[in-house]
Amino acid sequence: MQPVKRIEIFANYVELGKILESLEKAGVKGHSVIKDVAGKGTRGTITNDLAMTMLDNVYIIAFFPPEKLSLVESNVRQTLNKFGGVCFISDAIEIETTRCVG
Numbered sequence: 001m002q003p004v005k006r007i008e009i010f011a012n013y014v015e016l017g018k019i020l021e022s023l024e025k026a027g028v029k030g031h032s033v034i035k036d037v038a039g040k041g042t043r044g045t046i047t048n049d050l051a052m053t054m055l056d057n058v059y060i061i062a063f064f065p066p067e068k069l070s071l072v073e074s075n076v077r078q079t080l081n082k083f084g085g086v087c088f089i090s091d092a093i094e095i096e097t098t099r100c101v102g
Contacts, residue, residue, distance in 0.1 A: 005069055006092040009060040009076065010037065011085030016058050018083060022075040023062055031062035041086070063092060 007028070011019055013035065023031060037057040064072055069089070076087055 001093045001095055003066055004063045004092050004094045005066050005072070006090050007060075007062050007064065007072060007076070008088045008090075009080070009085055010041075010057055010087075011060070011080065011083070013056045013058050015079070015083040015085065016060070018079050019060060019076070019085070022079040023060075023072065026064075026072040026075040027068050028062045028064045028072060031060055034059040034061075063094065 007023075009019060016033065020031060020033075035056060035058050037059045073089065079085075080087055
């Protein structure tokens, strides 16, 4: 097991490219994106009943080494301050798995 940081971002689909670029520039090597996210938060209710995909929200999750925290935070903060969205960073543990050989 090794400690890692988990970053979770909720943002508008239109800004997805800019957010992923900011993560990559900070050295985050991988990510997952879930499109068409709906829910309710402190900023109100987000529905997914719009016919236009460009107005949908996305959920981005990624993991990175703890030593990259300040650079990731700085890059993502700049992007979200400019384009909107919310971000959460928390501690996580990566479980090392064995490589299956078929």
